Amino acid sequence: MGPIDGVFGEHTRSVVRGFQADSGLDSDGICGPDTWASLIEAAHVRGSRLLYMQSPPMRGEDVAQLQRDLAALGFPAGPANGIFADRTARATAEFQRNVGLVPDGVVGPETLRALERLGRRGFPTESVVHVLQEQQYLLSSGSLGAMKIVIGENGGMNTLAAAVRRSLSDNGAHVIVTADPDWSNQAAQANKFGAELFIGLQARPDRREICYFRSQNSVSVGGRHLAALVAERVSPLLGPISTTGMRIAILRETRMPAVLCRLGSADRLVPANAGVASAVAASVRCWTEQSRGA
Template sequence: MPLIRPFGIGAAGPHVRDLQHRLSATGHWHGPITGLFDSATAEAVTSFQAQRSIDVDGICGPETWSLLIEAGQRLGDRLLYLRTPNLRGDDVAEVQRMLSTLGFSVGRIDGIWGPLTAAALADFQVNVGLGGDGVCGSRTVATLQRLVRPLGDASVVAHITERQRLESASGQLAGHRIAVGEAGGLEPVTASVRREIGRDGAEVLTVHHPDWSTQAAQVNRFGAAVYIGFEMKPAAPSISYFQGRHFVSRAGRKLAADIADRLEPMFGAIPTNGMGLPMLRESAMPAVLCRFERIDALLTHSREVADVVAGSTRDLLADEPAA
């Protein structure tokens, strides 16, 4: 993610002009390019943030800027291939969508060109006589578009892949790897959850890091079946699961809804929503992020929260997620 300093209303200069150009290219800015971050620019940023399912605050920070760059990547403008750091963009998501529609498993449609996407593309190329070098150029794009056009927007394999990750579960936590994380100040909560889940025999990783992308990388290396994150946020409580432009984590949505239902007696009704936040997008497994406004209330009920998370995770592993 780019290292930029957040800027908002009152900012002026070439960086604001660049922002307005990028917003214009995505259809969110229709005014003149002034280089002044005024209320109209803030409204355009807000509209873009809402469309991309990230936190809406009207401020251009690193996450918003990164997604604006990704939104400007048009399919066919560059070669797509496996590299470090992974290529990201709307062009990547479009290739993933087409591969998934044609029956090639890319994992999740997340706009990140990782090993699963590279392997799926190479498999596709072999099947259609394009060699199989794993590089997506103009010939591969044209072939994908020609074959997927009659099928519409099926995108079914990504959901099947997520379901298969959980189908072999026994309904018990024993033998599974579960990850629990927080971005700072909530160690007592994650410790309670770790104890409760560990009591059922699961192997539990707790992650404490302010950067959610770093957390996602750690839990992916750990090979967790499920991730549950906690964060304090100056807003009403919510529980989020991954939702991108072409993919919704159905298992994550189920887990979020179950946790919200069980927490209602303690915290009142908690909305669930699909979001493209880094932790949810970059984790390879069903993941939820539980956000709370009052740390005192969360700490008071940490034991009950741990019971809820353990029970909801156990139920997710027991039930086959809906296709």
């Protein structure tokens, strides 16, 4: 990063961009709340503290490593999002029970030693985690008519959100719309609702991409699949759209498959709202059918 001179210059900005890219954040070189939080979380290394359930939940790279280790040993703790929530606590307790430890869900020295001992046996971490995620996605998917879906927007996309809600509701889904500038609040609302799918809409004049959750050795299989379907169907209406794996709040904190649709400027979307809404609904319908092998 160069000398510590207290000046946020171009070199520091470049380093921040690199850290953001590696962390799955928007690489804008601005050290805002999400970047600060990621810097703090990155400092939590394996074994540096006890891990356990609390409110708000503990976060950090040590939690993500724990989630990857548990999944590799056959104890899926959800996506490796670095958040010690209920699924991670349950997986930890189940692992402890299987290795003869007190199943208290607290990760201390004994639990870490057991994880390290079994991990040295050469389990193919990445492939095991991927297979478990594929299985969980296939088992959890159902018909569109039975789905609880949340459409979220954080400003300027309310017309498109309403159009998407109508299109999905017409297909029998139970849909609600959330509007909040804070994506973490929207994730909490979706989790409380018990949603099976979250579709975020964001006005970003500089971006046309469909984002899904991805971190080291972990990916939302359902989110990635839906992102590809939406990009394929919306691109003919708006121009080329990419898919991007990210670790931003709305994708990380939701407990269900989620995508964030960044479709450019809200003003330019207005003439295409009806077509985009129909394309998103068709993508979700195809997503549910393909996940069931239909």
